[in-house]
Amino acid sequence: MRVPRPLLVALVLLTAAALVWVVLDLRRAGSGPRGTASPGPATSAPALAPVDWEGGPAYYARFPATAAAGWTDPSFFPVGVWYESVITQDDVDKDREAGINTYVELTETSDMALIRKNGMFAITGKPIAGYGPETVAWLVTDEADMWAGPGDDGWTGNFPGQGPLCVPDDPHKERCGYTVMKTLKDRLPKNDGRPHYANFGKGVMIWQNDRQAGRFVNDYTDLVSLDVYWYTSYYACLDAQNSLKFRADQCARAANYGLLIDRQRKLDALDGKRQPIYAFVEVGRPAPEDRQAIGPAQLKGAVMSSLIHGARGVVYFNHSFGGQCQSQHVLRDACGAATRPAVAEVNRQIKELAPVLNTQSLQHDFGKGIDTMLKRYGGASYLFAMPGADGGPGPYTFTLPPGVPAGQVEALYENRRIPVTGGAFTDSFAEESTYHIYKITP
Template identity: 60%
Template sequence: MSSRTTNRRILLIAITVVLVIAVGWVIAGAKSTRDDLGLPRVPWDGGPAYYGRFAAPAAAGWSDPSFFPIGVWFESVVDERDVRMDKEAGLNTYVELTANSDMGLVRSNGMSAITSKPLAGSGSETVGWMIADEADMFAGPGDGVWSGKYGGEGQVCLPDKPPCGYTAMRTLKDKLPKNDGRLHYANYGKGIAMWENDGEATKFVNGYTDVMSTDVYWYTDTGICEEAENFLKLPRDRCPRAANYGQVVDRGRQLDALDGKRQPIYAFVELGWPGTNGLRSIAGDELAGAVMNSLIHEARGIIYFNHSFAGPCPTQHVLREPCAQGIRTVATELNRRIRTLAPVLNTQSYVHTFAPGLDTMLKDLDGSSYVFAMPKAGVQPGPQTLRLPEALASASSVEVLFENRTLPVKDGGFTDTFERENSYHVYKVTP
């Protein structure tokens, strides 16, 4: 046999081996990147790719699938300890900052900021501009003349009627820098959440912003259940509940969809005692449930209200105070879980009903599916059986993330217990 023939055979064998390996890679890759469970998808704003249209957040890493916005409301950063404590608690974004904040510290620590005006020393850390907070409440739905004053400062609209909230939003947005690659954000309140009809509320949601949130403090606002019963016909036995926070996100998404375009809707959750007339601060399990239910209802970011105006620990820095160590511990662990799940949370969800008594979300990434579940409002705590979609029914067990346990799958479903109205579980299913 000639050396040329031998070399040719060796070459053919090598090519065959390479092809076999390549086919194996393709098959393995197809399995690990499965993205179709044969189910419809929820309406989608684009996930991390949405931020790619804005130069500033894109440059700050917001388009990275491993990034999920976790913000804190109206903080101050004046020394290294401030930002270090916030990062250790799992925060990555400041939504409004005091005028004396050191933007260089924010920037050098890899944090992002959304502020209501350019602050001294600001730069690449500032990814967006905040137009207003609760213009739907302090000024109301209308194009009247705005005095430039906010609630509690005197007469807001001149005259009082018609309301002037749209005017306030336009005026404030016009004062902000334009076409600089930063997004525009606003927070709303009970105006769009319950006081106003769709026609009035949608002009706030769809007229000015690239990202929005709504704050309704279901656990700590003493008057919220009465208002919800009046405006939303929400029965008292379904208030306050963690599930109500998800309903606020739903309301924002419903209004946002009315113009045929979608923007990320963030959740707003209190950390302490936000009202002077409140009875108490939020508890740790309530905080975790409120955040998780918001995520289940497709919140694309979380903002914490970090101020306590009453109770035993008045402060504007709940997450930094020794007297609030308990809630800091809960928030830190919760934020760690969100960061761990960020690549999953940043995928488009599927539509599937696992159990009629549960709020659920289904996502799929790298060959595994993830089920987020907790009780619906009005559903009593206890065991629930979750029915898997057909594409996952062959799984023999599910892993309960963060709880170090697994559950057997039988007849295409599995059963677990939800001990409280704010209990949640996250399951990983790998067929």
């Protein structure tokens, strides 16, 4: 039977439409069974959030003096010594051998040309004769939070031991610290491209509230540090027991040096701007009333705790005024026989790991009792770890976050590797000051 032309056209169109539908349906289904969607692209693990920071080495690009000195180089990490005298090449050689690269305050007799010639740096409280590009920053003053207190009262111009300090004169209510900071900063050279640095003490850490301490930390400086000598200071321990509710056995611990950094980071964030925070660690027995000197393992632990909590530099208190061996040059003479090797060792680690330390840390909670810092550099992850303020010696298990593949875990500077099972590994810490640095590679 002959099919009418209109009906024939309709059949052709229906057949073509069916073929198109089949082809499209097959494309949607892929090679799997009909109705099963093809797997989409693999989803990567969520990125770890960064820890807030000041910007690392790039921060120093804000200041012509530090930029010209090379402090923007990721391989540089500031390691200073407090209030030295540099007269001879032997002085410089001993300091460099200990891993020092910066003098934080100097005697007026120091040879600035010698410092400059040796590629060292200085942060001083005033221009010293012959100073030049080696002087990268100005020191406003030391511990005004303690000896002058939080307040805007008048200042006599005296320093501790020279007579009355504040106006009005009330030895039980020293309240002119902000005036001291402003006055001394105003005396320094202006607009010369150098940042301003100050060191504080127990006032900021223990005695003052956030509002009072925050003014010291935020209103006058571009670089800041805080010293409380937990391992050695008799009075710091008493103050911490009274004000911070420490137990007596909680004072002499490496983890407390990390708490100093935490306190400064909290205060530093109050104004919405961040600056590098430096650690301050003793190398001897700082005060006559102190009952003990810091030990080598304690010193290294104090430095590492500071770094783990975000310290962007280290300064060593080089004076020892207690005990049988007293010195203002501990790292150069016999008084430093026990601690100098420890200083040199941890400084060598800092220098070798500077490119890692100068990266932004990543947030991850590895559990209670352990302090950690996680970084990524050069295709590897680096985990710095030690017992925290609420922890102690013993074994700890580290469960790595998604996105940190662990084919191998190496304990740096210990010549050992640690087995990984199910994305986790366990290691032990012999003392409260023991730290491990793990390099984690896929």
